[in-house]
Each structure stands twice: as structure tokens, then as C-alpha cells.
Amino acid sequence: MKTIKDIAALANVSIGTVDRVIHNRPGVSKKTKELIEKIIREHNFQINKTARTLALNKKYDIAVLIPTIESSSDFWFLPKKGIEKASEEIEIHRTSVSYFYFDPSDFNSFKEAFDKLLQNSFDAALIAPIFLKETKEHLIQLDQKKIPYVFFNVEFQGANNISYVGQHSYDSGILAAKIMSLLIGNGEDILIIKVRKDSNQHSAIEDRASGFKSYFKTQAPPIKIHEIILPNIKDLPTVDRLISEQLTNHHIKGLFVPSSKVTQIASYIKENKLKHLKLIGYDLSDENAVFIENETIDFLIDQNAFFQGYEGMKTLFNFIINDVVPEKNCYLPIKLLTKENIKYL
Amino acid sequence: MKTIKDIAALANVSIGTVDRVIHNRPGVSKKTKELIEKIIREHNFQINKTARTLALNKKYDIAVLIPTIESSSDFWFLPKKGIEKASEEIEIHRTSVSYFYFDPSDFNSFKEAFDKLLQNSFDAALIAPIFLKETKEHLIQLDQKKIPYVFFNVEFQGANNISYVGQHSYDSGILAAKIMSLLIGNGEDILIIKVRKDSNQHSAIEDRASGFKSYFKTQAPPIKIHEIILPNIKDLPTVDRLISEQLTNHHIKGLFVPSSKVTQIASYIKENKLKHLKLIGYDLSDENAVFIENETIDFLIDQNAFFQGYEGMKTLFNFIINDVVPEKNCYLPIKLLTKENIKYL
DNA sequence: TAAATTTGCGTGTACGCACACGTAATGTGG
DNA sequence: CCACATTACGTGTGCGTACACGCAAATTTA
Numbered sequence: 001m002k003t004i005k006d007i008a009a010l011a012n013v014s015i016g017t018v019d020r021v022i023h024n025r026p027g028v029s030k031k032t033k034e035l036i037e038k039i040i041r042e043h044n045f046q047i048n049k050t051a052r053t054l055a056l057n058k059k060y061d062i063a064v065l066i067p068t069i070e071s072s073s074d075f076w077f078l079p080k081k082g083i084e085k086a087s088e089e090i091e092i093h094r095t096s097v098s099y100f101y102f103d104p105s106d107f108n109s110f111k112e113a114f115d116k117l118l119q120n121s122f123d124a125a126l127i128a129p130i131f132l133k134e135t136k137e138h139l140i141q142l143d144q145k146k147i148p149y150v151f152f153n154v155e156f157q158g159a160n161n162i163s164y165v166g167q168h169s170y171d172s173g174i175l176a177a178k179i180m181s182l183l184i185g186n187g188e189d190i191l192i193i194k195v196r197k198d199s200n201q202h203s204a205i206e207d208r209a210s211g212f213k214s215y216f217k218t219q220a221p222p223i224k225i226h227e228i229i230l231p232n233i234k235d236l237p238t239v240d241r242l243i244s245e246q247l248t249n250h251h252i253k254g255l256f257v258p259s260s261k262v263t264q265i266a267s268y269i270k271e272n273k274l275k276h277l278k279l280i281g282y283d284l285s286d287e288n289a290v291f292i293e294n295e296t297i298d299f300l301i302d303q304n305a306f307f308q309g310y311e312g313m314k315t316l317f318n319f320i321i322n323d324v325v326p327e328k329n330c331y332l333p334i335k336l337l338t339k340e341n342i343k344y345l
Numbered sequence: 346m347k348t349i350k351d352i353a354a355l356a357n358v359s360i361g362t363v364d365r366v367i368h369n370r371p372g373v374s375k376k377t378k379e380l381i382e383k384i385i386r387e388h389n390f391q392i393n394k395t396a397r398t399l400a401l402n403k404k405y406d407i408a409v410l411i412p413t414i415e416s417s418s419d420f421w422f423l424p425k426k427g428i429e430k431a432s433e434e435i436e437i438h439r440t441s442v443s444y445f446y447f448d449p450s451d452f453n454s455f456k457e458a459f460d461k462l463l464q465n466s467f468d469a470a471l472i473a474p475i476f477l478k479e480t481k482e483h484l485i486q487l488d489q490k491k492i493p494y495v496f497f498n499v500e501f502q503g504a505n506n507i508s509y510v511g512q513h514s515y516d517s518g519i520l521a522a523k524i525m526s527l528l529i530g531n532g533e534d535i536l537i538i539k540v541r542k543d544s545n546q547h548s549a550i551e552d553r554a555s556g557f558k559s560y561f562k563t564q565a566p567p568i569k570i571h572e573i574i575l576p577n578i579k580d581l582p583t584v585d586r587l588i589s590e591q592l593t594n595h596h597i598k599g600l601f602v603p604s605s606k607v608t609q610i611a612s613y614i615k616e617n618k619l620k621h622l623k624l625i626g627y628d629l630s631d632e633n634a635v636f637i638e639n640e641t642i643d644f645l646i647d648q649n650a651f652f653q654g655y656e657g658m659k660t661l662f663n664f665i666i667n668d669v670v671p672e673k674n675c676y677l678p679i680k681l682l683t684k685e686n687i688k689y690l
Numbered sequence: 691t692a693a694a695t696t697t698g699c700g701t702g703t704a705c706g707c708a709c710a711c712g713t714a715a716t717g718t719g720g
Numbered sequence: 721c722c723a724c725a726t727t728a729c730g731t732g733t734g735c736g737t738a739c740a741c742g743c744a745a746a747t748t749t750a
Contacts, residue, residue: 003705003706003707004706004707005706005707013729013730014729014730014731015706015707015730015731016708016709016729016730016731017728017729017730019707019708019709020728020729022707023708023709025709026727027727027728027729028727028728028729029727029728029729032728032729047706047707048399048705048706048707050395050398050399050705050706050707051399051705051706051707051708051735052706052707052708053395053707053735054393054395054396054399054705054706054707054708054734054735054736054737055706055707055708055709055734055735056707056708056735057708057734057735057736059346089434167689168688168689171685171686171688171689172686174685175683175685175686177685178683178684178685179527182524182527182528183527215685331688331689332689333680333686333689333690334685334686334689335678335680335681335686336680336681336686338520338523339523340516340519340520340522340523340560340679341516341517341520341678341679341680341681343513343516343676344512344513344516344676344677344678344679345678348735348736348737349736349737350736350737358699358700359699359700359701360700360701360736360737361699361700361701361738361739362698362699362700364737364738364739365698365699367737368738368739370739371697371698372697372698372699373697373698373699374697374698374699377698377699392736392737393735393736393737395735395736395737396705396735396736396737396738397736397737397738398705398737399704399705399706399707399735399736399737399738400704400705400736400737400738400739401705401737401738402704402705402706402738
């Protein structure tokens, strides 16, 4: 591999001149510039990135705004792992990552964390914009400072984020519906179970449900879809009452829970020995894995939590270091998990 | 981040001494060594990999043995892409990659390519061991030279490969069977279609079929599974005859093709207007994508072709550069593709 | 005790590039 | 033709590490 020195020798100039040409800096005559460019092309010289990184010796800080992780069964454990993996890989470029945590059930905590983040200085930000309104308010400052940011996990429309890394919620609902249609028979009804708190925050759950329902609109013979919203997933008596109400009043065979809260519904099914019911939910947690194993949950839609973090990080990195402009929407694969493939992730 | 120089200053020694301690080289008194180690620990000093790479200025060569790629619809196009992506990412470590191609339908071509590979000098090898016997013969030389190698795509037992990156074929068959069981009804038969040439080479196709059949062994009421082997997928009249023979003699509803040759079976179904038949196959090629879109193929088992190359490369790289010993078997996710999620890969 | 050897450490250079600075060569105006 | 500005280029140093080399002090040997 040729070096700048080699190119300089071939062109009978100094490395400084070659350097100027490479970086399109002024101070080189047209003739010399063209000669050097020709030589660079002919020897297809490529700059040594290692040396470049060392010489620049720039340090990049990337700020990350994500929910607190309490245990390894936490949903956000995997995105964080992905972020960490990416950080390791790009560590050679002297990039450091600062985390700002918030309680995903408390929008005040989100605001505080975002405020804290804004007080620091950094070169780019990776954000899980779980609270839409609060995100919007804070983005203004990032935009003013012209700091690039990437959203992940939650899609947020109408911002200047350089990219969104995550799932296409609507389409994931369609996929869930297709599978559901295979699981249930003619004349059997479906129940969609939502949880109030989820819906308040972002639109993913709503989008999933919409996608799901859209699939059955063209289905013949028509399939009845019922829908309930649980005010509080932890209020078990109410949960029990609301679900059993539906089950007794309708001929329900399939349950669709458009969030990771499917865990609690699975518990309900297990306890009430309703295994004949088909259940589809979201996200692979440790608990959900158990329910997949014992086939209480039939299918899970996985949103590639790990890759959301990994890709989000890499996207930012490539943008600020390598000037790679990403796709505005980086939709990750919609993975279907079931007993037979859950071992391999 | 502290540098060697900083550590040296803190310990009142020269950078040379710190360097000796870091690399466990002789020439440092016990006392000094312990002092430096303590300081390194306390400031959790980490060596600057960029500078290290530059200083070492070692070049690593990785040899890759894969089938020729003729078009972007070729199966091996994606593994190659993965290899290239990984190469780019690790290029900063001055790693170069040499490819050795062979015709996947000709074991002599495989031997030749492997011979050519062995004539070159390199630090590690990534191998698609498509021909088992021929691979075994050539591996001896790699073992003698103590060159580490990773297998990908095809699992090869009993070699000294540091890792295998690919799918668990048997379990992928089980998954296919589960889906098939959802697609067909009671009293409907299944036909497994194999292609002679595939089976000759490696055991993946056989393993997939075994896994598939194993799922139905415990099924009640029992499901009849028929099996045919097509001597030559390009001999269309024979293909037609063999399949239609099965379809007329048995009450077949589901077809399982444990290889990417499902393309041809899909063509057959399309031409003969047999869309009521359910079809499950392997691998996402451009043609298969079309058949998924028009629902001639109902499900495809994807083996993460891209990641096979990517992970294989990274595994090798981490082994030779970072001394990371990988898992012997790196089984990739068994992805399920259907019309509703094929957009997102 | 002088010489020879070993131990323990410092010094210098190289790796390839970025960038500030210095300095000839050329051009401009009066 | 001189003073000065501008253009076009060369030089030097630093980034953090690896390693060969060298040298003084400590130790062993004669």
C-alpha cells in the first residue's frame, strides 16, 4: 500500500503538498494538483485510516438517552448491550459514550435526563424518544447547536434526526395478523389487549394494532376483532375481570397483545388453564422466553432490541466520523420467534 | 485517557519501562514492575489501539474460500457482501483479504481453489467447506501450518476449525415443520422434495429434512409425509412427472423443499396453477422474493447469508488480532420470511 | 580489585498522517 | 527597480506505541 510519502516522491513534491491536495486545501497550483490527483488515482492510493485517526487525535463524545436498566430481563438491557458492543468496536477512533438515564414510566424523569444531557457537551446523541411532547421541546436545543441525533426504538415524525433505527410498527402488526390467521379457524374471534400506560407514550402500540386490524379487513369470511384497554396491568382483579368478560361474551380464540406486556396476559392464561387460546405478543424478555417454551405464548414479534442500539450507534458514528449520511428510516427485520427458533438469537 | 507517557511520569520511569511491563517483557525489577502495574490499574489505563496498530504496522492476510458469484441473485452474493462489510470495518487494522473461488457444482474446481489458496501465505482462512471429503484432505496442511480457520454456511464435524458460523440445519427443519403444521389441515399429506445434487455435497439438506420429519413423529393424528428426490432440477419433464405423480397418488397439501431450489418448485406450482398447495423453502434469492410476494411460496427459512460472511470474518479477525477465542458453534438466528416481513432484512 | 557479565532502565527512531509554520518564487504597484 | 503581497511549496513536530539499541550500575568472576 502506498503512503503519502510515496505519492509525494512520485510527484516530486513534498508530503505537505500531497496532503493539501488530499484535503482539498488551497495553496497548490492547478498543474501540481492535477498531477498529484492523477498519481493518486493511478496507484489507487488510499489514506491510512489508522495513522489519520492517530494524527487527528480527536475525541468524539456521544450522548445516549435511554431508560434505566434494572435487570437483565429489562427490555432496555439489550439495546444497551448493542450500544456497548458498537462502542467497543469504534473505540479505536477514540470515541467515548455518556449515558443519561430516565424512568420510562415518568415523563418528568425523562425531562430531567434530557436537561442533564443538554448541559453536557458532545458531538452526537442517540435518543429513545419515548415521550413525544417532551422530546419535541428539547430537540430545539440540539437543532440550534447543530448536534446530529438518531432516534431508535420509537419512531418520531417531523424532527431533524439524521435517522431512525427500529421497527416498522404497522407492518409488524400485519405480520402478527397473518400468523394469527394461521392459528385460528373460521368463526373464531380475536381479542386485542392494550395497556393504557403504553398507549399514552408513543404511537408504536397503536400502529401495531392498526396494522393487525388492517390485515383482517380484507379477510373473507370476516373475522370479529374485539379490543380492550387495561387501565393498569398490575391491578390483577380488574385485568381478570376485563378479560374474562370478553372471553365469556365472545367466541374468542386468538389474543393479540401489541406490547411486551404480553407477559402478564400469558400469566393469566397459564393460571386459568386457557392454553387453547392462541397468544401473540411482542419482545423477548426472560419471562416471555419461558412462556414461549411452554407454549403459552405462541409467537413473539421481536424488534431486534440489540441491533437497535448497535445500529443506532454505528449510524451516528459513521455520520460524524466518516460523513456517511444514513437512510432516514432504518427499519430492522421483523423477527418472528416461536418455540422452535427461540434458541438462536 | 491516560497514555503510556502519563503512566511513565507517574511511576518516575521511562515509557520504555512501562512498555516492557505492559508486554510482560523481561528487564524490569520486580519492584518497579509492581509499581507500574498498580498505577496502570488505578488509572485504568488502556492501551491506544490506534497507535498500537500503527506502530506494529503488521499486515494480516485473510484467505477466503467461497463459490464464484455470478450475479446478485446468487446465494453466495450475500455472504460475500458480509465478508466485504467486515473487511471494511477491520481495514483500519491493516487487514487484507484474498478470495479464492470455486464452482460449487464441481468438486475438482473446489480442490483447485483450495490448492491455490494453500500456495499463498496468510494468517487465517474463512472457508465454505462445501465438499466434505475434499475439505478434510486439504485441512491437514492448514493444521500443520497452524493457521486458524473458520467454517461458515456448511457445518463440518471433527475438524480443528476455531468456529462454525451458520445455521443449525436440523432445528431449522423443525421450525419449518411447525409452520407447515399451521398451514395444512388434518388428513392432508406433505411432500418433501429433495434434489440429488444438493444431497451429494453436504448434510445440511438431509439434516433439514430430518428435523422436519421429527416434528411430525409426535403429531396426532399422524400426518403422512412423502419424499422424492429429483435427479436433476433442470430436467423439467422429469421434474414435472415426478411431482405430478405424487400429487395424483396422494392427498398432498404441503410441500417442503429443504434448499434454495424451492425456486423451481415454485415455478412448477405457478405454471400448473396449484396455488392451493402450501410451499416452504429455503433462502432468499431475488426469484424467491418474487414467489414470496405473489404467495406461491408461503414461507422461507432464511439462513442469514449476509451475517454468515460478516460474523465469520469478524470471528477470525478477533481471534488473530484480539486473541478472542470464539464459541465452537456460532448458530445464527433461524429467520422466518413471509410476504409480510420480507421488506425488512 | 580489576575485568567481565548481567540487570535495569532510558533513548531514539519508525509507523503514516495532520497541520502550523517557514520560506522561496512569483506577481503587483508605484 | 524596489517594496510588498501573494502564491506555492517544503519542513518540523506531534499523535501513542513498539522495539532495537545503548549505557550505567550492580553483580559475579578471575
